[in-house]
Amino acid sequence: MAVRAVVVEADGGSRGNPGPAGYGAVVRDPDTGEVLAERSEAIGTATNNVAEYRGLIAGLEAAAELGAAEVEARMDSKLVVEQMCGRWQIKHPGLRPLAAQAAGLVGRFASVRFSWIPRERNRHADALANAAMDAAAGRAPARAATGRATGTDPATTPASWEPRPTETATRLILVRHGETERTVQKRYSGRGDVPLTDRGRAQARATAARVAALAPVVAAVVSSPLSRCTATAEAIATAVGNPPVRPDDDLIECDFGVWEGRTFAEVREGWPGELDAWLASTRVAPPEGESFTAVAERTGRAVERLRGAYPGETVVVVSHVSPIKLVLRDALAAGDAFLHRLYLDTAGVSVIDLYPDGGVAVRSVNDTAHL
The missing domain is CATH 3.40.50.1240 (Phosphoglycerate mutase-like)
Known part of the structure; x- marks a missing residue:
């Protein structure tokens, strides 16, 4: 059944920057706090910011699947929140496609509001992201609620001996x-x-x-x-x-x-x-x-x-x-x-x-x- 409004809490990180990475996202009822959906996935080798954007995207996709019209997106990533609000430029080329994908999802809702929250208020999404990072590092079974392939992430870095300029x-x-x-x-x-x-x-x-x-x-x-x-x-x-x-x-x-x-x-x-x-x-x-x-x-x-x-x-x-x-x-x-x-x-x-x-x-x- 469709819901009118939801809260999306999202997080991501890597064991190293870049390193084994993963994200987590939780969709909640804004009045009761009830968890309506969870998303979590190991995404291979990526940076913290890439993983954070992937968490936001997964949370927005889950909110859209629930038929939400209004979203409050809460993250402890100041960079992602400020970039999505248009106050900070997106200088890293690897983040631009992800920000564009997130912006496209934002356009599917009647309203989306972004809020920065301290990490201690984002524990559920943080725990999901940490479990996904463990999976990416080979320390736990992978959990992928979205079922998407992860091999084409624009900021992943395959191992190579090739000299770099x-x-x-x-x-x-x-x-x-x-x-x-x-x-x-x-x-x-x-x-x-x-x-x-x-x-x-x-x-x-x-x-x-x-x-x-x-x-x-x-x-x-x-x-x-x-x-x-x-x-x-x-x-x-x-x-x-x-x-x-x-x-x-x-x-x-x-x-x-x-x-x-x-x-x-x-x-x-x-x-x-x-x-x-x-x-x-x-x-x-x-x-x-x-x-x-x-x-x-x-x-x-x-x-x-x-x-x-x-x-x-x-x-x-x-x-x-x-x-x-x-x-x-x-x-x-x-x-x-x-x-x-x-x-x-x-x-x-x-x-x-x-x-x-x-x-x-x-x-x-x-x-x-x-x-």
Whole structure:
């Protein structure tokens, strides 16, 4: 039986960006919250944004099948919501066909309203998307309510040894900030605004010279808003022609909660169970803190924004050990054990290339030859 109005909640993601991807969508009665339909599918290798658009499309298709006239589409993807509302340009060529398909579905309804919601209010669709990602990664049976083929996704990236032209890639030069007192003392250093030491400032200057040698032309310098990063970023900006240093909150360090400022030994002594759980799962947060899963979600957003905003250009990204490790993990399509096996020095430099079709090439990791 046809319904007058529905709420569509949609989500998508990838284990890596790109990586094994999937989406989830839920259609609800707006008055009772009753689930009227679910859609979930593993879509192979794709980016987060592609998976999010696929979730929206599946949700709109399900709403149309129910005969709905009015739709409120709710997503925790700011990019998709803003693009569908026409407030943000669709710069990534792989997203344009998906946005056009979604827009065509919108035209089938009397009205469609898009709303951004925080992730915690999108748990049902998020759970469906995570199950689909597990299926795409080969860790669970695939669930495909729509029954569509997935091999022709415009932003999937087949494996290949074929060399790629570097001039078409967005190059990210990832720089960890210089030394602070807390890095010397091996203390958890998250949201606390700890300044660089004298040695840290010298490292920043040396790193600036290294970056200038790597990239004669830099389109932007983007930084965590904390001073240990902005001071490092300003030294680099001076060396590469003074582009403005643009702060990005999504690049801030993990919130270590009550562990902030404590040594690793103090945390082991005071919170042994919580520490073991945190080390065992990226979904577990320190007490009153933030999980690495949450950090990965926001760093993934930052990377996608840069890929879309600076096609074929070089961007310097100054951040912290956790965000950079997570970006590299996803770029390499590695597992979570990678986070414990990779060491990143203060003022170390890593380079990745992001291609328009979603492809990624990791050029270097933790280069410290300049220090």
